[in-house]
Amino acid sequence: MLPRRSVRRPVLLAAQCRTQGGLRDNGEISDISAEGCCLRMRGIYFRVGTRIVLRPQGMESMAGVVRWVSRDLAGVEFDRPIYGPIVDHIVSAHAT
Numbered sequence: 001m002l003p004r005r006s007v008r009r010p011v012l013l014a015a016q017c018r019t020q021g022g023l024r025d026n027g028e029i030s031d032i033s034a035e036g037c038c039l040r041m042r043g044i045y046f047r048v049g050t051r052i053v054l055r056p057q058g059m060e061s062m063a064g065v066v067r068w069v070s071r072d073l074a075g076v077e078f079d080r081p082i083y084g085p086i087v088d089h090i091v092s093a094h095a096t
Contacts (some may be wrong), residue, residue: 005076006033006034006035006042007033008031008032008033008036008037008038009031009032009033009087009091009095010030010031010091010095011029011031011032011056011090011091011095011096012017012026012028012029012030012077012094012095013028013029013031013032013056013057013090013094014026014028014056014057015027015028015029015039015054015055015056015057016042016054016055017052017053018052018053018092019037019044019046019050019051020050020051020052021054022087023044025041025042025043025044026042027039027041028040029054029056030073030091032046032082032090032091033087033088034078034081034082034084034087035066035078035081035084036064036075036076036077036078036079037053037054037075037078038073038074038075038076039073039074039075039076040072040073041042041072041074045069045072046066046069046074047066047069048066048067048068048069049065050054050065050066051063051064051065052064052066052076053077054076055084056090057091059090062079062080062082063078063079064077064078064079064080065077065079086095
């Protein structure tokens with residue numbers, strides 16, 4: 001396993017998720033960095049390599065790929081990193 005490029009920061013942020021196959025579910029982001037997040041889903045389970053579109057509450061959609069899975073948790077790497085000050089704002093608004 002490769003080390004992360006930046007530290008994940010704890011948050012609690014509702015999110016909607018859609019797979020390329022059309023499955024949709026609501027869940028929550030439990031930590032986030034510019035490059036990715038940990039996502040807890042309620043009804044669908046992912047496989048490593050699954051492409052998803054994630055829409056955190058109050059934000060625009062972002063695409064990514066599932067890099068790891070453990071029960072109802074999935075690690076997502078974003079296709080494009082989030083701008084650092086935006087991550088800071090998300091963390092300050094949704095810190096656990």
